[in-house]
Amino acid sequence: xxxxxxxxxxxxxxxDQRIVLLSGDIGNKLFDKFKDVCGSRFYNCGIAEGNMMGxxxxxxxxxxxxxxxxxxxxxxxxxxxxxxxDVCYHKAPVVIVxxxxxxxxxKLGPTHHSLEDMAIMRTLPGMRxxxxxDATELRLAMRAVLKDNSPxxxxxxxxxxxxxxxxxxxxxxxxxxxxQPGNDVALLCAGNMMSETLKAADILRDNGISxxxxxxHTVKPIDEIYLKSASTRFKLLITVEEHSRIGGFxxxxxEWRSFTKSDVQQIILGTxxxxxxxxxxxxxxxxxxxxxxxxxxxxxxxSING
Amino acid sequence: MNKTTNLIELSRIANNMRANIIETSSRTxxxxxxxxxxxxxxxxxxxxxxxxxxxxxPKDLNRDRFIMSKGHGAMALFHVLAQRGFYSEDRLLTxxxxxxxxxxxxxxxxxxxxxxxxxGSLGHGLPLGLxxxxxxxxxxxxxxxxxxxxxxxxxxGSIWECAMLAAAxxxxxxxxxxxxxxxxxxxxxxEIMSLDSxxxxxxxxxxxxxxxxxxxxxxxxxxxSKFPVASKKPTAIIAHTVKGKGVSFMEDxxxxxxxxxxxxxxxxxxxxxxxxx
Numbered sequence: 222x223x224x225x226x227x228x229x230x231x232x233x234x235x236x237d238q239r240i241v242l243l244s245g246d247i248g249n250k251l252f253d254k255f256k257d258v259c260g261s262r263f264y265n266c267g268i269a270e271g272n273m274m275g276x277x278x279x280x281x282x283x284x285x286x287x288x289x290x291x292x293x294x295x296x297x298x299x300x301x302x303x304x305x306x307d308v309c310y311h312k313a314p315v316v317i318v319x320x321x322x323x324x325x326x327x328k329l330g331p332t333h334h335s336l337e338d339m340a341i342m343r344t345l346p347g348m349r350x351x352x353x354x355d356a357t358e359l360r361l362a363m364r365a366v367l368k369d370n371s372p373x374x375x376x377x378x379x380x381x382x383x384x385x386x387x388x389x390x391x392x393x394x395x396x397x398x399x400x401q402p403g404n405d406v407a408l409l410c411a412g413n414m415m416s417e418t419l420k421a422a423d424i425l426r427d428n429g430i431s432x433x434x435x436x437x438h439t440v441k442p443i444d445e446i447y448l449k450s451a452s453t454r455f456k457l458l459i460t461v462e463e464h465s466r467i468g469g470f471x472x473x474x475x476e477w478r479s480f481t482k483s484d485v486q487q488i489i490l491g492t493x494x495x496x497x498x499x500x501x502x503x504x505x506x507x508x509x510x511x512x513x514x515x516x517x518x519x520x521x522x523x524s525i526n527g
Numbered sequence: 528m529n530k531t532t533n534l535i536e537l538s539r540i541a542n543n544m545r546a547n548i549i550e551t552s553s554r555t556x557x558x559x560x561x562x563x564x565x566x567x568x569x570x571x572x573x574x575x576x577x578x579x580x581x582x583x584x585p586k587d588l589n590r591d592r593f594i595m596s597k598g599h600g601a602m603a604l605f606h607v608l609a610q611r612g613f614y615s616e617d618r619l620l621t622x623x624x625x626x627x628x629x630x631x632x633x634x635x636x637x638x639x640x641x642x643x644x645x646x647g648s649l650g651h652g653l654p655l656g657l658x659x660x661x662x663x664x665x666x667x668x669x670x671x672x673x674x675x676x677x678x679x680x681x682x683x684g685s686i687w688e689c690a691m692l693a694a695a696x697x698x699x700x701x702x703x704x705x706x707x708x709x710x711x712x713x714x715x716x717x718e719i720m721s722l723d724s725x726x727x728x729x730x731x732x733x734x735x736x737x738x739x740x741x742x743x744x745x746x747x748x749x750x751x752s753k754f755p756v757a758s759k760k761p762t763a764i765i766a767h768t769v770k771g772k773g774v775s776f777m778e779d780x781x782x783x784x785x786x787x788x789x790x791x792x793x794x795x796x797x798x799x800x801x802x803x804x
Contacts, residue, residue, distance in 0.1 A: 241665065261665065262665060264661070264696070266692055267688070267691065267692060267695075269685075269688035269689075269691070269692065271650075271654070271684070271685040271688060272654045272657075272685050272688035272689045272692060273692075274654075275651055275653075275654025275655050275657070275658065275685065275689070276654050276655075276657050276658035276661065276689070276692070277658060278654075278655055278658060279644075279654065279655040279656060279657060279658020279659040279660075279661075279662065280658040280659070280661060280662045280665075281658075282636070282643075282644070282655070282658070282659065283658070283659050283662030283663070283666070284588075284662070284666065285662050285665060285666070287658075302648060302651075303651065303654070303685075306645070306647075306648050306651055307644075307651055307654070307655055310635060310645055311635050311636070311644070311645060312635070312637070
C-alpha cells in the first residue's frame with residue numbers, strides 16, 4: 222500500500238499544484254520519484270511530528286493540500302494535540318497518512334503497533350477516517366480527499382497486501398463498497414483485514430452460509446444508508462478490523478445501532494485490550510487475536526449455532 | 528486608525544491600548560492581564576507600523592501574517608485588531624459574554640477578522656507560522672510571517688522542533704519575537720526551565736538573533752526594519768519586557784498573571800498611563 226501511496230501522489234502532484242508531501246524522516250527512496258517530479262513540494266520534517274503537523278496545518282490554511290506521512294503511532298497518537306487544535310479546530314484540510322497500521326509492524330513491538338488510531342481520530346470534529354482495504358481503494362481515497370475540503374486520516378498497511386478490486390470500483394467518502402453480495406450474514410471490514418474476511422466468507426459458503434462482504438473504507442462518516450439496509454436484510458453483522466475492539470470501526474457500528482435502536486446483532490472482531498508483549502509476525506499476531514479467516518468463520522458458526 | 532512611524536504617536540496608541548485592556552480585564556474578569564501588558568508595545572509597532580495588512584481585505588493572499596503564539600495574550604490582540612479597524616471597538620463590549628467570540632484565547636480565523644490562528648495551547652503558533660511561511664515560497668508570494676511567543680512558551684519542545692526545521696529550510700520570511708518578561712504562570716521562567724541564555728539558544732538553533740528592549744518603540748521599529756535578513760535565516764528577536772508594563776503596582780508582580788483589577792485599580796492605572804487626567 223505504501224508504494225501505491227507514493228506512486229499515486231507522484232501522479233497527482235503535477236496535476237494539483239496544491240499538493241505538498243511532509244515526511245517524518247521515513248520513506249527512504251520511497252519518495253524519490255515524487256522528489257524528481259516536484260522536489261520543491263517535498264519536506265522531510267525530521268523526527269519532530271508535533272511540529273510537522275502544525276506546519277502542515279499552516280500550509281493548509283494558506284491554500285495548500287499537505288499530506289503528512291509517517292508510521293501510524295507517530296502521525297496520530299504522538300501529535301494528537303496538534304491534530305486536534307491545528308488541524309481539526311481550524312478545519313485545515315490536512316491529509317494525515319499512517320503507514321504500518323494495526324499489526325503491520327507486529328515485529329517492531331507495541332511502540333510501532335497502532336490499535337487505537339481509529340478510535341482517537343474518530344473523536345475529532347470534522348475528521349474523516351478512512352481505512353482502504355487495498356491499493357486500489359487507497360488511490361481512490363487519495364483522489365477523493367483532495368476533492369473534499371476537510372481534515373482526513375488515511376490508515377494504510379505496509380506493502381504486499383493483496384489486491385481486492387480487479388477494477389476500480391465507484392468510490393465515495395462515506396459509502397461502503399459491497400465486495401461480495403450475500404444473504405445470511407454480513408461481514409463488514411475496515412482496512413487491511415479484507416483478504417482474511419473474504420477467505421472467511423469462502424469457509425462459510427462451504428458450510429452453507431452465504432456471507433455478504435463489505436469494505437467500509439470510510440469509518441467516519443459511517444455509511445448509515447448501508448447499515449440501515451443491512452439491518453433489514455441480516456440478523457447478524459460481524460465487524461472486522463485490525464484495531465482494538467474499543468473505539469474503532471466496530472464501535473462506530475455499535476454507536477449507530479444504539480442511536481437508531483436497531484435490533485440487528487453485532488459481533489465486534491478486533492484486538493484485545495492489551496499491549497502485545499511477545500514478538501511475532503503480522504500473521505502470528507493476527508492468530509493471537511483470532512483475526513484470521515478461520516477465527517472469523519468460527520465466531521459466525523458460534524453465533525448461528527447458538 | 529492608519530499606520531505611522533511616529534514614535535510619540537505609537538507610544539500614545541500603546542498607552543491607550545493598555546488602559547483599554549485593563550478595563551476589559553476588570554469588566555469581564557479576564558486573567559493574563561500582565562502577560563498582555565508586556566506585549567502591547569510589540570503589538571502596536573507591528574500593527575501600526577510594520578505589517579502589510581488591509582483591514583478592509585483581511586484575507587488578501589499577499590498579506591503579512593501575525594500569530595499570537597502566546598494565545599493567552601488574546602485580550603491585547605483583540606484590542607489591537609479593533610483599533611486597527613478589523614472590527615468595531617463596540618464589538619468588544621460582548622467580551623466574555625455567552626455567545627461571544629472574545630474569550631481568553633483567540634478564536635479560529637473563520638470566526639474573527641484579522642485572526643490568523645487559534646492559539647492558546649502553547650507551542651502551536653510558531654509551527655503554524657512556519658507552515659504559512661513555507662507556503663509563501665511554494666506559492667511564490669512575498670509575505671512575511673511574525674509570531675509573538677512567551678518565554679514560558681519556550682518550555683515547549685515543539686518550539687525547538689520548529690526552530691530547527693525553519694533553520695534547515697532557510698526560511699527567511701519567518702520572525703519569532705519572544706516577549707521575554709521573565710515570568711511564567713507560577714514562577715520565574717529561568718528557575719523553572721533554565722532558559723538562559725535564550726539569545727544563545729535561538730542563535731545556536733540557526734536563527735539570526737538579536738536582543739532589544741521590548742518597550743522601546745524606536746528599537747522595535749529599528750530591528751523589524753532589518754527583517755528579513757539577507758543571510759537566508761529565520762529571525763528571532765528576544766524582546767526584554769516587563770510583565771504588567773505601564774502600571775507601577777503591576778510591573779514585575781506575577782500575581783497579575785491571574786489577578787483581576789478592581790474598579791479603583793482601573794482608575795489608578797489610567798491615571799498612571801496618562802489617559803485619565
